[in-house]
Amino acid sequence: MNKSGMIPARKSQLKFYRDIALYSKGDDNKFVLYKPAGVTMKEMRVEEDRVPGDLYIKAEEKIKGLQEAQKGFNLELASNIRSGEPAEVKETLVTLIEETLAEPRSGSLEGVSGTIDVMMSDYAQETDIIKQLLSVSSTDYSTTLHSINVMAFALAFALYVNMPRSKTKVLGISALLHDVGKTKINQEVLQAPRKLTDEEFIEIKRHTTVGYDTLRYCKFADKNISLAALEHHEKLDGSGYPNGNNRISEIAQIIGIIDCYEALTNNDRPYRSAMVPRETLELLVGDVKAGKFNKDIFQQFAYSLVGK
Ligand SMILES: [Fe+2]
Ligand SMILES: [Fe+2]
Known part of the structure; x- marks a missing residue:
């Protein structure tokens, strides 16, 4: 300034x-x-x-302006959904989430709540836009795009299991914001297209606690949203991070599975090729057998990928 x-x-x-x-x-x-x-x-x-x-x-x-813009983007998103153009929906979502993640703090992050409302609207369900979103690829893979993809998988999962609306909303918001901590860690490490050193990996792991601290101070009524940021890399056998906890909130467990699946299957990263769904699911079955992921959640997620 x-x-x-x-x-x-x-x-x-x-x-x-x-x-x-x-x-x-x-x-x-x-x-x-x-x-x-x-x-x-x-x-x-x-x-x-x-x-x-x-x-x-x-x-x-600044924040007042962003809030005004978020409302405008949400209206634009609703109209994109009505016209049934997945590419436009994704483009609006990318701009909206990018603008929001550029100000990752209370007063701005709460705005994604309205976005999830739009994504949960009857129109969105009628047009099957959530599933279509996942087939729109983009050349610039980023935290924004990953977060949008995780949200789309999460909402498809919620629809498949008939999750109650209020819980679906918490899941959608948690999915969009689970990696918000990545906006506040060393960006060079985050974008390094190579295997990370031990020290660099410690820096990456910080995105969980940083995200938790960011979301705790937001005015979300449900604490599962900040917990999802903290726990989405934890595993049920205690082998995850940041705390090696084996008690993990349900929302964080759902996001944890989807997060792995999305990271392995997206084809938007130039430096490595994506895995196909089938081999990804097989790999995750291995993790379920090893006691890392909940079997029921995993099965339902796998079915939600194919089920109509
Ligand atoms: Fe993460
Ligand atoms: Fe993630």
Whole structure:
């Protein structure tokens, strides 16, 4: 932030701002009001491609702006779902989750709750969009994309087992945010396309406790959401991390299985090829037999992949 208390506005959020005022920089480097609060760009009849390159908002309005944008993205998502275009749904989700994970703290992370509402809507179920989402691949594999895929598998699982709505919502939010801690660890280590050193792996493991601490301070009513961030790498035989616990909350167990499956089967990572579903499931059966994963949850997940 500079002395003026202004920060650059995030481009993808601009069109959603109504209560947020926008400023541009005049010739004398002073900030001048570009769009007042109370009106959108569209209402000002500014075409999207004619918006100036660098607009600014007041730094103290950053979270308020993101919240306004999240609402707008959620509406856009609902309309994408209605038009039944999985690629557009995924694109909106990626932008929305990327914007949210760029401010991983209370006041912003709670916004994904509305996203899960949209994903659980009747429209989403009628159009079978959740399953279709998983076949849309992207070239840039990231925490964002992984989180969206895990959410899609988790919601498909919840539908398959007829999970109650309120629990499904907690599962969906937990899935989207289970790796939020990854936004706060060393990004070079996170993206290293090679086998990690012991020290680097210790850094990666921190994403569980960091995510837990982040989500604990959010205003989610259900503590399973922060627990899922903490426990999704724990195993029932105590061989997981960060604590080697063998008592793991159910939501975290579901996400733990889906997390492994997604990481092994996605084909979005350029430096290694994905495993096919069948061999991945076989590998996970080995983990179930070794006592790492709950057999019933695993079976239901496997059925949810094929079941209609
Ligand atoms: Fe993780
Ligand atoms: Fe994960």
